[in-house]
Amino acid sequence: MGPFEYVRAEDAERAVAVVTADPRAAFLAGGTTQVDLMKDGVLAPSRLVDVTRLPLGGIVHGDGVVRVGALTTMEELAADPVVGARLGFVREALLAGASPQLRNMATIGGNLLQRARCRYFRDPSVAACNKRAPGSGCAAVAGPARMHAVLGTSPHCVALHASDVAVPLTAVDAVVHVLGVAGPRTVPLTDFYVPPGDTPHLENVLRRGELITAVEVPLLPEGARSHYLKVRDRASYEFALASAGVVLELDGETIVRARVALGGVGTIPWRSWDAEDVLTWASVDRAVFRDAAEAALAGARTLPGTEFKVELARRTLVRALETAAGVVS
Known part of the structure; x- marks a missing residue:
């Protein structure tokens, strides 16, 4: 780690002004990604x-919404x-992420901004990384790819x-x-996240x-039913190979509204409007769920080593929908 100046922000406006004026400055909150x-x-x-000492924490319950301060920790929100x-969901x-120790440090704002887990991005000895350089x-x-995306990718x-x-926050229109x-x-x-396209170093719309x-x-x-399912190599402290966050609003056996988002397979948290279209006004049925999963992964692009993710993501979404709907396997 190289030398740096540490500044404790006195108020949010001053913190913003300092970082805006200095192209080599950065905010520090929980630090669980930044410091690593x-x-x-x-x-x-x-x-x-x-x-971290700014008044940007806390959870406020309003009329039909929860307002979560950016410095609220993952554990506090859970x-x-x-x-x-x-x-x-x-x-x-929240509880599927990281470890209890990290969840007590990691902030909600920081979690939304965590950087890519690509091993090439995180290894400065690898010269070829458009996100880093x-x-x-x-x-x-x-090169070898496994923990990489199949949706929203680009040649870059x-x-x-x-x-x-x-x-799930993407699915619920946060x-x-x-x-x-x-x-x-x-x-x-x-609208917050930006697919890589020709500019992989631009990950979101923050100025x-x-x-x-x-x-x-x-x-x-x-009465809405929701579920988040995470599939990973090991049971804890591991990132998703595929995940799905789903919401079903039911009238008897009819789905009157569905919300679907995928993780572990997209360059951004992946909202699947196509899957939602398949599910809306359809019956609760495994065949319908499979059709929705096919629609969700229809645009997948794979590399050697990521082909398995397409079917894994389909099965993850089907299982999440089954669980939310109460379908007994």
């Missing part, structure tokens, strides 16, 4: 602006009784987004509140120096 990448030599900010009762995703190439496209990058909780030098603004989470201040999460309707 600095230790590995992937990131080398010259100045860290610590925002323990909230309203989240457990009305956003069950969000709680499941724009224009250098993509080692994963030419196949790194996947690793957040668990971003998956909104991100940010503060910049021009003032506050809101961004729907479905230079903007700070996430809160995430607003709509509560699911009473």
